[in-house]
Amino acid sequence: MFRTLLLNLVRAVGVLLVVSFATYCLMFSDGIGIARAVLGPTATDTQVAARAAELGLTRPLYEQYFSWLAGAVRGDLGSSFLTGQPVTDAMANRAPVTLSLIILTIILTAVISVILGVTAALYGGWVDKLVQFIAVLGAAVPGFIIAIALIFAFAISIPLYPATGYIRITDDPQGWLWSLTLPVTALLIGTIANAASQFRGSVSDALSQDYVRTLRSRGISERAIVFRHVLRNAAGPGLIVLSLTTLGLLGGALFIESVFALPGVGQLANLSAQAGDVPMVMGTVIFAMILILVVNFLADLFVGILNPKSRIK
Amino acid sequence: MNKTRRRAISALSISLLASAVALTGCAPGGGTSGGGGGSTLTLGMTADLPGLGVAIQPAYQGWFADAAWDTLLICDSSGKPSPQLATEWEYNDDRSSAKLKLREGVKFSDGTDFDAEDVKAAITAAGEVNDRFADVAFDIEDENTITLTWPQPIPTLDLVLCEPNISSSEYYAGDAQDTTVVGSGPYIYDAGASTQGSSYTLTRNPDYWDAETYPFDKVVLKVFTDSTAGINAIKTKQIDGILADASTVDEAKSSGMEVVTLRGVTTRLLITDHNGEKIPALGDVRVRQAMNMVFDRDAISEQLYRGFADPAYQIFRVGSDAYLDDLTEDPYPYDVDAAKALMAEAGYADGFTLQIPFFEGQNHDLLFPYITEQLAQLNIKVEQVNLTGPDAITDLLSGEYPVPLWQLGNYGESLQDIKDYVLTDGIWNVEHQPDATVDALWQKVLTGTDEERVSAQKEINQYIIDQAWFVPMAYPDGFYVYNPDISIPTESDFAALHPLLRDFQTK
Numbered sequence: 001m002f003r004t005l006l007l008n009l010v011r012a013v014g015v016l017l018v019v020s021f022a023t024y025c026l027m028f029s030d031g032i033g034i035a036r037a038v039l040g041p042t043a044t045d046t047q048v049a050a051r052a053a054e055l056g057l058t059r060p061l062y063e064q065y066f067s068w069l070a071g072a073v074r075g076d077l078g079s080s081f082l083t084g085q086p087v088t089d090a091m092a093n094r095a096p097v098t099l100s101l102i103i104l105t106i107i108l109t110a111v112i113s114v115i116l117g118v119t120a121a122l123y124g125g126w127v128d129k130l131v132q133f134i135a136v137l138g139a140a141v142p143g144f145i146i147a148i149a150l151i152f153a154f155a156i157s158i159p160l161y162p163a164t165g166y167i168r169i170t171d172d173p174q175g176w177l178w179s180l181t182l183p184v185t186a187l188l189i190g191t192i193a194n195a196a197s198q199f200r201g202s203v204s205d206a207l208s209q210d211y212v213r214t215l216r217s218r219g220i221s222e223r224a225i226v227f228r229h230v231l232r233n234a235a236g237p238g239l240i241v242l243s244l245t246t247l248g249l250l251g252g253a254l255f256i257e258s259v260f261a262l263p264g265v266g267q268l269a270n271l272s273a274q275a276g277d278v279p280m281v282m283g284t285v286i287f288a289m290i291l292i293l294v295v296n297f298l299a300d301l302f303v304g305i306l307n308p309k310s311r312i313k
Numbered sequence: 314m315n316k317t318r319r320r321a322i323s324a325l326s327i328s329l330l331a332s333a334v335a336l337t338g339c340a341p342g343g344g345t346s347g348g349g350g351g352s353t354l355t356l357g358m359t360a361d362l363p364g365l366g367v368a369i370q371p372a373y374q375g376w377f378a379d380a381a382w383d384t385l386l387i388c389d390s391s392g393k394p395s396p397q398l399a400t401e402w403e404y405n406d407d408r409s410s411a412k413l414k415l416r417e418g419v420k421f422s423d424g425t426d427f428d429a430e431d432v433k434a435a436i437t438a439a440g441e442v443n444d445r446f447a448d449v450a451f452d453i454e455d456e457n458t459i460t461l462t463w464p465q466p467i468p469t470l471d472l473v474l475c476e477p478n479i480s481s482s483e484y485y486a487g488d489a490q491d492t493t494v495v496g497s498g499p500y501i502y503d504a505g506a507s508t509q510g511s512s513y514t515l516t517r518n519p520d521y522w523d524a525e526t527y528p529f530d531k532v533v534l535k536v537f538t539d540s541t542a543g544i545n546a547i548k549t550k551q552i553d554g555i556l557a558d559a560s561t562v563d564e565a566k567s568s569g570m571e572v573v574t575l576r577g578v579t580t581r582l583l584i585t586d587h588n589g590e591k592i593p594a595l596g597d598v599r600v601r602q603a604m605n606m607v608f609d610r611d612a613i614s615e616q617l618y619r620g621f622a623d624p625a626y627q628i629f630r631v632g633s634d635a636y637l638d639d640l641t642e643d644p645y646p647y648d649v650d651a652a653k654a655l656m657a658e659a660g661y662a663d664g665f666t667l668q669i670p671f672f673e674g675q676n677h678d679l680l681f682p683y684i685t686e687q688l689a690q691l692n693i694k695v696e697q698v699n700l701t702g703p704d705a706i707t708d709l710l711s712g713e714y715p716v717p718l719w720q721l722g723n724y725g726e727s728l729q730d731i732k733d734y735v736l737t738d739g740i741w742n743v744e745h746q747p748d749a750t751v752d753a754l755w756q757k758v759l760t761g762t763d764e765e766r767v768s769a770q771k772e773i774n775q776y777i778i779d780q781a782w783f784v785p786m787a788y789p790d791g792f793y794v795y796n797p798d799i800s801i802p803t804e805s806d807f808a809a810l811h812p813l814l815r816d817f818q819t820k
Binding site: 029034036039040042043044047048051082083085090155163164165166258261267270274275276 | 362364366371441443445447492508511512535536537538539543545548701704706707
């Protein structure tokens with residue numbers, strides 16, 4: 001298992017290099033536009049050209065990339081072309097926002113999806129119908145529409161929660177939870193829809209296996225069968241779905257951060273890409289890649305722990 | 314219902330309830346905070362600051378600069394100056410030189426005293442990024458008296474002196490200009506309470522010389538890149554004010570917000586290829602006039618702008634020196650047949666192809682297809698070129714596209730319009746083609762008396778109307794919505810785009 005995890009790690013580093021270089025290529029320009037954006041329309045062409053050179057944007061692509069890579073390996077991701085803010089500072093400010101959003105959403109998704117999925121598979125009836133309804137709702141209604149509806153209902157009509165903004169957990173833990181309630185709820189509809197129906201299917205599959213019939217014939221209680229055996233076997237596909245959902249949340253967070261004016265990494269990535277702020281874009285790419293790496297690693301690890309069969313190569 | 318089933322459903326219910334409780338928290342009351350007047354003024358910004366550097370602060374939504382720095386003079390909505398860091402000023406005859414007497418006893422937020430050396434450092438730094446301050450010579454008489462001399466006459470010298478924000482010479486000499494803010498303004502930047510890109514907090518400068526003008530103890534600027542989020546924030550009183558547009562202003566009004574209406578822009582096509590160097594047809598005045606005649610300006614205002622605009626027959630602001638008061642009728646009334654006849658007379662009945670740049674967020678989504686359709690009646694085929702990304706503005710101003718469509722400011726001081734849009738080196742005169750008549754009239758502006766200066770501006774206006782250098786379309790309304798708990802008794806912005814920081818007052 002350790003070998004498998006190590007192999008995955010090596011693969012991930014390779015992917016990181018490829019993705020970072022591809023991103024750099026896509027963002028590459030002669031730098032004049034960026035320098036003009038920094039200095040404004042009143043600057044002369046000479047001043048603009050001088051700033052482009054000062055920012056190192058007149059160097060060849062490979063030189064710029066390897067310069068960035070060398071810095072990144074040392075932990076220096078450079079500074080924003082536009083604001084001069086160090087990328088690590090920007091990420092330190094914004095990563096907690098996006099991580100708060102994703103982690104809260106995924107924890108609640110896991111808890112609610114497992115409960116709904118298992119209950120639907122075991123008992124059917126209205127819970128099953130509810131799971132199916134949520135699945136259809138989640139697939140049919142985009143997250144930002146749900147977000148706008150939630151703001152209208154719970155921030156404007158009934159002013160329970162803030163319509164926009166983020167409060168740092170270190171400043172006010174309760175305010176932090178408060179500021180994330182609507183954004184997380186907006187994301188939850190879609191994630192639960194996906195994960196609950198997956199858990200339901202996995203548990204149904206597991207319940208129809210021969211070993212379950214054998215266990216039942218030996219008189220073992222239904223509860224023990226479900227919690228000790230069925231859930232363990234159904235966990236694999238469920239965890240994969242959760243890991244994919246976590247990664248999908250990176251995209252969802254971009255819209256949600258915009259609608260709720262949350263100063264997260266998604267918002268930064270969007271604005272930086274539009275402005276051609278290469279160091280900031282690269283910082284957000286590194287953040288996303290590290291998140292993907294960690295999530296995949298944890299998914300592999302938990303699947304391995306829960307299901308010994310998956311440890312066999 | 315058997316026992317297992319009951320337990321499962323109970324567990325489900327408890328879990329859902331626990332989740333709901335976790336999500337809703339246990340705090341009483343609602344989630345709104347900030348805003349609401351009092352001692353904190355919280356303003357929404359629809360775009361982030363370009364950075365913290367003193368020399369790159371924009372005038373548009375420039376509340377951060379208003380708060381953190383002072384300028385030499387301060388201009389009102391018509392461009393008339395008042396004392397700020399300079400308490401007295403006098404110009405030489407041709408307005409190429411200004412002698413300034415500086416305010417005494419002013420301290421910067423880094424603790425240093427303000428003097429003439431700081432002015433020299435600030436203007437020198439501004440000259441590195443702004444052509445208006447390039448090659449200025451300095452003569453420091455004493456620590457509170459300085460003379461600035463430009464290499465050429467500056468008819469808009471009042472405006473120029475109202476522009477640069479002044480920091481300390483120590484700041485300019487240091488290497489932390491991108492990350493620190495040193496100013497003498499009414500507020501001091503609080504980096505610890507700010508998150509760049511999201512929220513900027515400034516607290517009152519206890520030593521400020523004009524504290525009465527700024528009644529709030531704290532100013533918070535929040536960035537809303539999504540207009541819906543901004544409107545939601547004002548509706549729930551999380552902020553005290555934000556820019557709105559015609560699509561959101563009614564929504565804000567219905568939530569009890571107050572509205573300031575501003576007329577700071579003129580929507581227009583800029584036909585800058587007057588000599589026909591890029592597109593020969595544009596060098597013929599009859600073609601440019603025909604292009605003016607296929608637009609029904611009244612219909613544009615009423616239909617496309619839903620009544621939130623007036624038709625524009627000229628590009629200048631009503632009441633400015635260049636504005637022609639007697640031009641009450643459209644000089645190019647809507648008449649497609651006459652326009653076609655003019656095209657034929659000019660030998661361009663078959664038309665030509667015109668690439669016009671399109672930008673998201675410029676409110677041209679409805680206007681652009683209309684322009685395409687109307688010009689097609691003259692067989693002018695419009696190709697929409699979408700400009701995005703960091704090179705967009707550079708491309709727009711490069712001269713590649715000789716007829717940009719843009720919503721440009723009309724200023725209280727029309728000399729600035731002429732400089733930006735009409736003169737050969739004007740930023741928005743993107744083809745930069747010389748014109749002897751305009752140059753001659755500009756000389757009158759530079760050398761004439763006040764009366765002659767005004768008269769020459771009107772002549773320039775009449776000339777560019779006759780020559781159809783622009784296709785003015787509308788003066789659209791701009792909206793600033795604000796919390797009724799505060800007041801905005803004055804509108805000082807020379808560009809008339811939004812209230813300035815000094816316009817916000819407590820009730």
